Amino acid sequence: MMTNLFSSFDPSTNFNLSLNWMSIFLGLLLIPPMFWVIPSRINLLWIKIITTLHKEFKILMGNNNTQGSTLFFVSLFSFILFNNFLGLFPYIFTSTSHMTLTLALALPLWLSFMIYGWINNTIHMFAHLVPQGTPPVLMPFMVCIETVSNIIRPGTLAVRLSANMIAGHLLMTLLGNTGPAISLMFTNFLIITQILLLILESAVSIIQSYVFAVLSTLYSSEVN
Template sequence: MTSLFSSFDPTSSIMNLSLNWLSTFLGLLVIPMPFWLMQSRISYMYNMIMNKLHTEFKNFLGPMNHQGSTLLFISLFSMILFNNFMGLFPYIFTSSSHLVFTLTLALPMWMSFMLYGWINNTKHMLAHLVPEGVPAMLMPIMVCIEMVSNLIRPMTLSVRLAANMMVGHLVLSMIGNAGSSLEIIGLIMLLSAQMLLVIMESAVAIIQSYVFALLVAIYSSESK
């Protein structure tokens, strides 16, 4: 590595075609075929989690949600979760740590929700710009603040996911680079710390995928 951040560079290619981004779809290849054909404990647990997410997203969307709209957010959660976990394996490119990946997910969804809300529910969208109980003197300021906070939503969504995934990988890389200069006792302590960090990163991978999908569902509910 030429620098600490070079592990995030998509450098491997064939005929100038980057192969690192293929890791985005690598999760589908890892899942064995019997997972979809035969019931097992893993598939039962996965279905139980998906049903729980379906119920939660349905509550956030409210009674005005379209039938089957929760499948969009469940699929988004599953896609980000697979990419976050695939990035924890050695020598696998972490696509969810790049703004190219996260902004590609956040920007089209936010834009589609905004267009749908402003075209079909203009009064409802205007009402969101002024919170209840705000004095008349502060209404112009609150409108500007709400507009800015609404416009930066896709950036905050994408930066939150990319930054959380990148920071954990950087800490693992920094600690791993110090292993070659340690004695046996220090190396054991280093491996123990690495294992704890990997467990923490696994929790971060689940939490960040859930937060991303949940915030997108909330933004969708506000446009209805």
């Protein structure tokens, strides 16, 4: 029995072990067979997804893209997707619901983009602070607004991913806890609702990993 609603997200709750963070590496176990066996339909589907993402990220990064940089963002998408999906299985720790992991992904990315941009393209970065066509009176305010929006980017990336993963899991936990207290007729509705929520959470897992990777690509394209 859970002592707290949020104890399902506690990495030390289950079996009193601190090995729950090892769930981050479970997704890596799904990758090696692709290199050793004859490609199945699932492998071909995954290759198709990676190729599509590569083409899209290449367009987002523009003409100044560095060779192999799309591979990094496709890997980031795959890493978050595996962790989001594995978190939907029972007794597997959802690492992406913690700011510890999401900030550890977003903050170094943003810092590296900013350091690279301000060192190599200083004039270009200053130009980004004032959007084109801004009236001269509003320019000081626009600089403040653009600076704040730039600084909070890693926070918004991290919070968006973790909050979406927490919200769905909490809703499923709340509905699941009401199961023993309701009648058999309402239990059928509850099961259907839980199945629909699980489908929604699967979609959210894909969408949030895609959003994280796309926004990271857009942020990197701005510093070139």
